[in-house]
Amino acid sequence: xxxxxxxxxxxxxxxxxxxAVRLHETGANVNQIYSPNLIRSKALAELVNAKxxxxxxxxxxxxxxxxxxxxxxxxxxxSTQLPKQINCVHTSGSVQFNVLANETRKYGSFYPLQxxxxxxxxxxxxxxxxxxxxxNDFGLQLKELAERFSxxxxxxxxxxxxxxxxxxxxxxxxxxxxxxxxxxxCENNELSxxxxxxxxxxxxxxxxxxxxxxxxxxxxxxxxxxxxxxxLKILSxxxxxxxxxxxxxxxxxxxxxxx
Amino acid sequence: xxxxxxxxxxxxxxxxxxxAVRLHETGANVNQIYSPNLIRSKALAELVNAKxxxxxxxxxxxxxxxxxxxxxxxxxxxSTQLPKQINCVHTSGSVQFNVLANETRKYGSFYPLQxxxxxxxxxxxxxxxxxxxxxNDFGLQLKELAERFSxxxxxxxxxxxxxxxxxxxxxxxxxxxxxxxxxxxCENNELSxxxxxxxxxxxxxxxxxxxxxxxxxxxxxxxxxxxxxxxLKILSxxxxxxxxxxxxxxxxxxxxxxx
Numbered sequence: 001x002x003x004x005x006x007x008x009x010x011x012x013x014x015x016x017x018x019x020a021v022r023l024h025e026t027g028a029n030v031n032q033i034y035s036p037n038l039i040r041s042k043a044l045a046e047l048v049n050a051k052x053x054x055x056x057x058x059x060x061x062x063x064x065x066x067x068x069x070x071x072x073x074x075x076x077x078x079s080t081q082l083p084k085q086i087n088c089v090h091t092s093g094s095v096q097f098n099v100l101a102n103e104t105r106k107y108g109s110f111y112p113l114q115x116x117x118x119x120x121x122x123x124x125x126x127x128x129x130x131x132x133x134x135x136n137d138f139g140l141q142l143k144e145l146a147e148r149f150s151x152x153x154x155x156x157x158x159x160x161x162x163x164x165x166x167x168x169x170x171x172x173x174x175x176x177x178x179x180x181x182x183x184x185x186c187e188n189n190e191l192s193x194x195x196x197x198x199x200x201x202x203x204x205x206x207x208x209x210x211x212x213x214x215x216x217x218x219x220x221x222x223x224x225x226x227x228x229x230x231x232l233k234i235l236s237x238x239x240x241x242x243x244x245x246x247x248x249x250x251x252x253x254x255x256x257x258x259x
Numbered sequence: 260x261x262x263x264x265x266x267x268x269x270x271x272x273x274x275x276x277x278x279a280v281r282l283h284e285t286g287a288n289v290n291q292i293y294s295p296n297l298i299r300s301k302a303l304a305e306l307v308n309a310k311x312x313x314x315x316x317x318x319x320x321x322x323x324x325x326x327x328x329x330x331x332x333x334x335x336x337x338s339t340q341l342p343k344q345i346n347c348v349h350t351s352g353s354v355q356f357n358v359l360a361n362e363t364r365k366y367g368s369f370y371p372l373q374x375x376x377x378x379x380x381x382x383x384x385x386x387x388x389x390x391x392x393x394x395n396d397f398g399l400q401l402k403e404l405a406e407r408f409s410x411x412x413x414x415x416x417x418x419x420x421x422x423x424x425x426x427x428x429x430x431x432x433x434x435x436x437x438x439x440x441x442x443x444x445c446e447n448n449e450l451s452x453x454x455x456x457x458x459x460x461x462x463x464x465x466x467x468x469x470x471x472x473x474x475x476x477x478x479x480x481x482x483x484x485x486x487x488x489x490x491l492k493i494l495s496x497x498x499x500x501x502x503x504x505x506x507x508x509x510x511x512x513x514x515x516x517x518x
Contacts, residue, residue, distance in 0.1 A: 014476075072486065094478075094486045113454055115461050115476055126457035152454065164450050166490045166504075167441045171455050172462045173477035174507040175434050180471035180514065182426045191423050195372055195411065196430050197467050198385035202374055203431045204463035208456050209379075212439035217273075217374055218432035219353075227331065227353050231425045240510070245425075247506070248433040251499070255439065 001144045002137075004064045008032040008086075009050075010078060011069035012040035015091050017047070017118035018127070019067060019110075024048035025123060026148035031060060044118075056081050065145075067091065067110060068100075075099050087138060093165035096158045097132045108133030110142060111161055115172050128152035130161050181241055188238075213255060220252035260403045261396075263323045267291040267345075268309075269337060270328035271299035274350050276306070276377035277386070278326060278369075283307035284382060285407035290319060303377075315340050324404075326350065326369060327359075334358050346397060352424035355417045356391045367392030369401060370420055374431050387411035389420050440500055447497075472514060479511035 005028055009016050012035035020030050030048045034056065035041035041052035053059065059066065059082070066088035068078060072095050079100045082088060088100055089110035100107035111130040129146040132155065133139035139155060146153040156164070179200060186193040206215050219227040228249055235242040264287050268275050271294035279289050289307045293315065294300035300311035312318065318325065318341070325347035327337060331354050338359045341347060347359055348369035359366035370389040388405040391414065392398035398414060405412040415423065438459060445452040465474050478486040487508055494501040 072483070094489060114458055115465065117465070117474065120465075125461055128454045128457060130454075152457070154451075154454070160448075160450065162489065163448050163493055164445075164454065166493055167444055167450065167452075167455055168458055169477050169479075169490065170437055170441045170444070170500075170504070171459050173475065173479060173511065174503070175437050175459070175462055176466070176471050176475055177507055177511050177514070178429055178434050178437070179466050180475065181510075182429045183466075183471050185426055185429070186423075189419075189422050191419065191426065192413075193426075195387045195389075195413070195423065196426055198387060198411070199373055199427055200430050200434070200463050200466060202384055203434055204459050206374065206376070206379075207435070207438050207442075207459060212435050212442050215376065216432065216435055216439065218428050220428075220432060224331070230353065230421065231428065234422055234425055241429075244433070244506075244510075245429070247503075248436055251440075251503075252432065252436050255436070 001140050004141050004145050005029050006031055006060070006062050006064045007067060008034070008053075008059050008063045008065075009044075009067045009069065010034045010082070011067075012037060012044045012118075013069065014116045014118045015112060016067070016069035017044050018114075018116040018121050019069065019091070019112065020044055020048045020050070021121050022123070022127070022149040023145070024050075028145070028148070031063065032058070034059070056083070059083055059086065065089065065142075089133075089142065093168065094162055098134070101134065106133065106135045106138040108138060108142060109158070109161070110146065113164065113168055126150065126152065128154070130154055130156040130164070132157055132161065178244075181244065185238070185241060213259075216252060216256070218252070220249040221256055223253055223256070260399050263400050263404045264288050265290055265319070265321050265323045266326060267293070267312075267318050267322045267324075268303075268326045268328065269293045269341070270326075271296060271303045271377075272328065273375045273377045274371060275326070275328035276303050277373075277375040277380050278328065278350070278371065279303055279307045279309070280380050281382070281386070281408040282404070283309075287404070287407070290322065291317070293318070315342070318342055318345065324348065324401075348392075348401065352427065353421055357393070360393065365392065365394045365397035367397060367401060368417070368420070369405065372423065372427055385409065385411065387413070389413055389415040389423070391416055391420065437503075440503065444497070444500060472518075475511060475515070477511070479508040480515055482512055482515070 007030050024030050030050045033041045033045045045052040069091040084104050087106040089108045097109040109132045113128040129150050183193045266289050289309045292300045292304045304311040328350040343363050346365040348367045356368040368391045372387040388409050442452045
């Protein structure tokens with residue numbers, strides 16, 4: 001495989017920052033960072049020894065790959081503004097890879113299936129990378145690049161990536177909302193949310209090696225109506241949370257019954 | 260504090276097994292294990308160098324503490340069958356501590372706020388312990404005992420413990436059900452659930468040091484209606500999951516709007 005080493009990044013947000021740092025750490029040359037927000041691009045550029053650029057015209061001709069990590073709705077327009085010959089990928093879970101298609105470049109998607117925060121970049125975080133490309137040789141180059149920092153790299157077409165993105169929303173965004181509901185509830189009741197943190201972590205650790213449905217516990221799983229009624233009484237003045245409690249209790253009871 | 264060292268355990272399930280092993284590891288003498296299921300009590304007894312007993316009459320007079328880790332609805336009846344003079348605690352999140360009251364013993368609750376599995380006992384798992392007791396001196400003894408294996412030990416009355424248990428159900432049982440829904444969805448769509456495991460772990464790690472509402476991400480948080488509509492279309496033939504998606508999307512959008 002012809003290794004990719006000269007990289008430019010469009011964007012300086014959460015995904016751009018994490019990929020820039022991880023690639024930089026593997027020894028790749030992240031040479032240029034573009035963002036309409038020059039303060040952000042300069043901060044990220046400094047972190048990975050790159051140059052912040054303020055215009056697409058400044059993208060170096062020697063660039064082997066442009067990674068575009070910007071909001072989904074801006075991809076189509078950016079694609080036409082970038083140098084036509086340089087190969088590029090976007091990092092979106094939802095957008096078709098051929099939004100980047102033109103007559104000369106090779107293109108693809110390079111989707112990190114992870115929740116990434118620019119203020120908390122950890123080299124320990126495992127970032128699965130899902131690839132889709134216009135050309136097989138380009139795909140192999142991207143795979144080699146991704147495998148430098150990720151143990152989990154797969155090819156996946158846009159339709160399947162989109163489906164997987166739905167599952168990611170469920171286990172990440174919806175789960176985080178449950179955490180948020182619990183945190184608000186603790187605050188309202190002057191209980192320490194910190195006491196729940198080991199439980200949150202253990203719940204996530206447990207499904208690393210088990211099928212979630214097989215390690216379910218709790219009053220709904222036992223169909224313990226005494227405890228359930230008691231809990232609903234506690235939640236009686238919190239409509240939203242009470243409704244969530246009823247909904248999940250029913251879902252868990254039904255799941256257990258259908259086994 | 261007069262340290263507790265001679266312990267008997269009633270029960271041989273998930274909570275009993277984890278507490279027995281953790282206490283044994285701290286050097287406490289877990290001397291006797293009772294369970295109506297003698298195979299289980301023998302297995303656990305072997306693990307902690309104790310004796311499995313088949314009757315409450317066999318509980319040694321030198322026992323300083325009986326830990327009762329059995330289903331909630333059996334606590335009241337077991338309480339009257341145990342030796343009247345020996346101090347005891349139950350491990351329930353939902354039951355009042357005075358279910359164990361009589362005229363002679365000191366009693367309390369010793370509630371591990373964690374999801375515990377007997378087949379996967381890890382000494383690394385942090386187990387917050389919530390205490391409530393009839394006598395202050397007994398409370399201090401229990402605190403000393405719990406602190407041997409837990410960095411997080413607090414006194415909490417039954418009402419507040421019950422309230423915290425509701426929050427525990429939300430972040431543990433309901434979250435696990437979301438994992439389970441996602442795993443089923445992946446299976447139905449021939450997607451690898453393994454790809455989601457780093458995301459699940461990172462989501463739980465992120466709230467160890469952040470307020471959940473402040474690290475929310477995703478299409479609902481951005482109110483990205485294009486992606487949301489796309490996802491609902493993908494879920495159109497899966498009524499249950501579609502309803503969950505709509506419900507959480509609405510909750511997250513409302514939470515963001517109320518900030």
